[in-house]
Each structure stands twice: as C-alpha cells, then as structure tokens.
Amino acid sequence: xxxxxxxxxxxxxxxxxxxxxxxxxxIAALLGARPGITVLGTATDGREAVAKTLELRPDIVLxxxxxxxxxxxxxxxxxxxxxxECRVVMLTTFDDEEYVVRAxxxxxxxxxxxxxxxxxxxxxxxxxxxxxxxxxxSVTRTxxxxxxxxxxxxxxxxxxxxxxEIDILRLLARGSTNREIAAELYLSEGTVKNHVSRVLARLGxxxxxxxxxxxxxxxxx
Numbered sequence: 001x002x003x004x005x006x007x008x009x010x011x012x013x014x015x016x017x018x019x020x021x022x023x024x025x026x027i028a029a030l031l032g033a034r035p036g037i038t039v040l041g042t043a044t045d046g047r048e049a050v051a052k053t054l055e056l057r058p059d060i061v062l063x064x065x066x067x068x069x070x071x072x073x074x075x076x077x078x079x080x081x082x083x084x085e086c087r088v089v090m091l092t093t094f095d096d097e098e099y100v101v102r103a104x105x106x107x108x109x110x111x112x113x114x115x116x117x118x119x120x121x122x123x124x125x126x127x128x129x130x131x132x133x134x135x136x137x138s139v140t141r142t143x144x145x146x147x148x149x150x151x152x153x154x155x156x157x158x159x160x161x162x163x164x165e166i167d168i169l170r171l172l173a174r175g176s177t178n179r180e181i182a183a184e185l186y187l188s189e190g191t192v193k194n195h196v197s198r199v200l201a202r203l204g205x206x207x208x209x210x211x212x213x214x215x216x217x218x219x220x221x
Contacts, residue, residue, distance in 0.1 A: 011038040012129045015058040017049040017075070018042075018091075019067040023114070027062065027091070027121070034122040046075030053083050059129050063108070065092040065099050073102045080107030089128050091121075095136065104209050110134040133208040135175040161202065168195045172208050173215035 014031055016039060018024035024042050032039040040056045043049040046063075047070040053061055061079065063072040070078075076088045089110040090103045100111050109128050112121070113136045124134055161169065164185070171181045178192045185192070196208070205211050 009036070011036050012060060012125055013056075013058045014039050014125060015049065015052055015056060015061045016042045017044075017046070017061060017067075017072065018064040019044050020064075030118045031062075031122060031125065034118075037122060037125060046070030046072055046078075049075045050078050050082070053079055053086055057083070058086060060125050061086055061088045062091045062125070063088050065090055065094055065103065073099070073106050076103060076108050077106040087128050087131075089124065089134070100135075101213075104213060109207065109209065112136050131207070132177075135209075135212070137175065161199065165195060165199050165202075168192070169199055169203075169211060169215045172196065172199075173212040175212070 014037060016024055016028045016031070018027065021044075024044070028039045028042050031037050040058050041052055043052050045067040049061060049063060049072075050070070063076060065072040072090060072092070076090070079086055079088055087109040088107065089112060090099075090108050091112050091114055092099070093114050095111075095113060103111055109131075110124065110133050112124055112134060116124070116136070127134060167185060168181060171184060176184065178189050178196065181187070181196075182189045182192045187195075196211075199205075200207070200211060203211070203214060205214060
C-alpha cells in the first residue's frame, strides 16, 4: 500500500445502556447501521454497564439515567474513576435540573434526550469521541430557567480572564458550539478554539461541561 494512501480511522466503539429492551435494541441497531460506529454490546442497568465497560473498553457509553439498582448517574461516577478513557453520554427522556447537574458532576460528557433523530445521535457519538461535550437545547434551557436572578456578571478574583474570555465562558455555559460562538462574537472558529482552550487551562477545567457549571456558579448566565 502506498504510504500516501489514507488509512480509514478506527470505528467508534459504543456500549448502549437502557433498562427497556425495545429502546436498547433499537438504539443499538440504529447506531450499528451507521458508518464509523461499532456497537460492542448492550447493558440493562448501571451495574452491568460498569462490568461490560471494564470488560469491553468502549470509547463511548450511551447511558440511560433512570434504571433499577444502580442508576446511570451512579454508574457514570464509577466509570469516571475506573475507566476515565471512556466517555459517557447520558441519553434519556428526563431533562429536569437535578438529573442534569448530577450527571454532569459525575463526569458525563453530554446530556441528550431520546427524541433526537438517528443521524443526530450518530453525530453526537462521533463528537463525544472527539472530546466535544454536548447538551440538548432543552436541557440548557432547563438549567438556565432554574437559576435565580444572578448578580451582575463578575470575574473570579483569583483568575485573570479578559472580557473576551468571559464572553467565551458565558457562551460555553449556554451550550454554544465553536461555530455559534464565532458567529456571535465575529471571530474565526480557529480563534474561538484557542480562546476556549485558554479559558479551560486558566480555570483548571477539564472540558466544556465543567466550564458551563463553573460559569453558572459564577453567575455568568
């Protein structure tokens, strides 16, 4: 094979976790039919999800929230410690604030609702594998609506963020993508990407989810 010939990337390996068989098998079938995605298996609850993740080592775990025994949030917290290379994306019908905040604090890389189209779900899996944290638009609205009226926006006293970086942090908290931030602030996507990386580094945050929670704690929403 020529050294210049491109090698196809390895497929994203997925584990589907849901206590309802019809939904579980349906999601697995839909994703398994998409190019670049391999479904390694399924699990019926959080405890089985942890066991199969440690056995199969998937790249992405699509995790339901409400399940008997160990629920999805508890399983996510366990996997964050025991399999940090695996990224958990919550896929559920529940968008209330308590579940969202608990899941994100447990280490979830995203929180999506089950009514999204199959193509968008496949795209979400690929983005999560690339390290992009995603929140369903209704989830973002739920979080924003649940917040009390904030004090005027303020910078954290121990971190020197520029006004532009504070704008970036605020838009991250709203769930905006790099492209949406670029359009909002009239910047290139490359410039936005650099700003996002700088903000995360200065605040000591792992990803966009933590940035959103941090911005919320600071009253930037």
